[in-house]
Amino acid sequence: MSDPAARRAVEAVWRIEASRLIAGLAAFTRDLGLAEELAQDALVAALERWPSTGIPDNPGAWLTTTARNRAVDLARRRGNHDRKLAELGRDLDEHAPEHDPDDDLLGLVFTACHPVLSPDARVALTLRVVGGLTTEEIASAFLVPEPTVAQRIVRAKKALAKAGARFETPPDEQRAERLGSVLGVLYLIFNEGYSATGGEHLVRPDLCVTALRLGRVLVSLVPREPEAHGLLALMELQASRIRARTTPDGAPVRLLDQDRSRWDRLLITRGLAGLERAERLGGGPYTAQAAIAACHARAATAEDTDWVRVVGLYELLALRVPSPVIALNHAVACGMAFGPEVGLELVDELLGEKALADYHLLPSARGDLLARLGRTGEARAEFERAAALTRNGRERAQLLARAQECGSGARPRTAAEDRG
Amino acid sequence: MRFMVLVKATADSEAGVMPTPEELTAMGAFNEELVKAGILLAGEGLHPSSNAVRVKFSGEGTTVVDGPFAETKELLAGFWILELPSWDEVVAWVRRVPNVTGAESELEIRQIFSDEDFAYAGEEVVAKEKELRARTENRG
Numbered sequence: 001m002s003d004p005a006a007r008r009a010v011e012a013v014w015r016i017e018a019s020r021l022i023a024g025l026a027a028f029t030r031d032l033g034l035a036e037e038l039a040q041d042a043l044v045a046a047l048e049r050w051p052s053t054g055i056p057d058n059p060g061a062w063l064t065t066t067a068r069n070r071a072v073d074l075a076r077r078r079g080n081h082d083r084k085l086a087e088l089g090r091d092l093d094e095h096a097p098e099h100d101p102d103d104d105l106l107g108l109v110f111t112a113c114h115p116v117l118s119p120d121a122r123v124a125l126t127l128r129v130v131g132g133l134t135t136e137e138i139a140s141a142f143l144v145p146e147p148t149v150a151q152r153i154v155r156a157k158k159a160l161a162k163a164g165a166r167f168e169t170p171p172d173e174q175r176a177e178r179l180g181s182v183l184g185v186l187y188l189i190f191n192e193g194y195s196a197t198g199g200e201h202l203v204r205p206d207l208c209v210t211a212l213r214l215g216r217v218l219v220s221l222v223p224r225e226p227e228a229h230g231l232l233a234l235m236e237l238q239a240s241r242i243r244a245r246t247t248p249d250g251a252p253v254r255l256l257d258q259d260r261s262r263w264d265r266l267l268i269t270r271g272l273a274g275l276e277r278a279e280r281l282g283g284g285p286y287t288a289q290a291a292i293a294a295c296h297a298r299a300a301t302a303e304d305t306d307w308v309r310v311v312g313l314y315e316l317l318a319l320r321v322p323s324p325v326i327a328l329n330h331a332v333a334c335g336m337a338f339g340p341e342v343g344l345e346l347v348d349e350l351l352g353e354k355a356l357a358d359y360h361l362l363p364s365a366r367g368d369l370l371a372r373l374g375r376t377g378e379a380r381a382e383f384e385r386a387a388a389l390t391r392n393g394r395e396r397a398q399l400l401a402r403a404q405e406c407g408s409g410a411r412p413r414t415a416a417e418d419r420g
Numbered sequence: 421m422r423f424m425v426l427v428k429a430t431a432d433s434e435a436g437v438m439p440t441p442e443e444l445t446a447m448g449a450f451n452e453e454l455v456k457a458g459i460l461l462a463g464e465g466l467h468p469s470s471n472a473v474r475v476k477f478s479g480e481g482t483t484v485v486d487g488p489f490a491e492t493k494e495l496l497a498g499f500w501i502l503e504l505p506s507w508d509e510v511v512a513w514v515r516r517v518p519n520v521t522g523a524e525s526e527l528e529i530r531q532i533f534s535d536e537d538f539a540y541a542g543e544e545v546v547a548k549e550k551e552l553r554a555r556t557e558n559r560g
Contacts, residue, residue: 214458216458217457
């Protein structure tokens with residue numbers, strides 16, 4: 001094996017093992033910074049050894065043993081000067097090697113989404129320690145400077161240490177709330193990839209793939225949680241449309257205009273199966289959203305969509321988690337099921353909503369309904385307003401194009417959920 | 421990136437010899453690792469080629485040929501579909517497939533085409549898109 005090839009092979013094994021290794025080390029050191037440091041040391045040792053000895057049969061165990069030996073060394077060397085490490089040295093023997101690595105990983109997932117952390121910090125930490133992304137990758141995904149992400153992670157680790165986080169699965173009474181936080185973080189990551197809030201690209205598939213992978217990991221760790229299945233099903237169904245959501249030059253294509261032959265059948269199959277499991281377990285809001293996504297996935301053509309069912313599902317969702325955004329989606333679905341007059345009437349009821357004041361999809365939906373009613377002048381103004389509100393360059397261009405279509409007297413295209 | 425890992429047939433798999441409980445356990449544990457890592461999209465085992473059919477195309481005609489087929493090394497016994505960020509990682513995973521009996525066998529990794537692979541066809545795809553839109557507009 002040539003040197004660069006050997007190095008790449010070792011690094012590939014590292015990426016497979018890193019999250020579980022760090023989880024195990026965090027669980028017994030209760031210090032994420034130290035855990036990462038020890039894990040990195042083990043990687044360096046592997047890079048030194050494996051190219052000549054070959055990759056061991058059980059690389060995970062090799063890395064764990066190496067990291068722990070290093071921890072003991074550190075504890076001895078620092079001796080009484082560092083109480084924490086001295087304690088660690090004692091605890092090492094008590095931390096049984098047969099400790100379930102899945103429990104450790106779940107503990108790490110929950111801790112990365114700890115309530116003392118801001119949502120931004122939860123996302124950064126989850127991507128870093130569970131997803132294995134580098135600081136640079138996280139920064140480029142979220143369009144923030146790398147030092148900002150690095151600092152966010154450092155502060156998050158300090159906050160966790162200060163809060164005395166134990167890197168364990170939280171007790172039952174906190175579990176539902178904390179699981180909600182974990183699901184929220186995964187969906188945030190997915191959404192940033194699916195519909196970028198800023199920048200010049202509408203979708204960043206890599207980020208969606210990462211969110212899907214983490215979602216699948218989570219489902220395997222908590223197989224009885226209906227909403228974990230519901231969220232994963234929702235993400236798989238939405239991700240099935242990624243290929244069709246943009247033209248080759250990156251412009252957005254709305255749901256009704258998409259070439260459905262380009263939807264990913266494998267992800268649809270997985271999403272529908274996941275939805276069934278979620279429903280059987282008694283799912284919640286994510287499951288209801290997955291059921292809506294499934295209505296689109298099941299329709300062979302846009303015209304075949306069961307809009308009445310979509311309306312009903314949005315009503316069900318609104319009962320569980322009332323929100324102006326859901327009310328807007330409900331109005332759009334009503335516009336598709338019962339005609340643009342009905343949709344417009346419902347959308348107009350939302351015009352005073354403070355939460356939607358800067359939400360570009362409100363004027364965009366309104367513009368669409370007005371255009372369908374032939375009120376092109378008003379539609380044009382709405383599309384222009386929407387264009388001024390969005391932070392995404394691709395979306396802005398599309399909205400301005402639609403505004404222009406209204407002005408030039410061209411027949412406007414029909415469209416449903418603008419987001420696709 | 422998506423990969424298909426092809427499990428090549430062996431004399432045993434072609435003879436319809438079912439895996440031993442030991443092999444099944446090892447393979448089950450490996451599949452569980454793939455699931456836990458969140459990278460397994462699909463995977464199945466295939467019946468031997470004695471239970472297979474080939475449909476051959478030539479000119480305008482088709483011919484149906486029943487199995488079994490002779491060239492064992494060219495036959496398949498199963499597959500996995502994995503989603504991973506790099507070739508290095510898929511190779512690292514496939515090296516972990518258990519080989520309980522120690523018998524000689526072969527796995528082949530093939531990358532599945534994605535949209536980027538068709539970027540060369542850009543303009544044509546754009547044209548198709550435009551045509552599709554035109555059709556929707558006329559209907560609307």
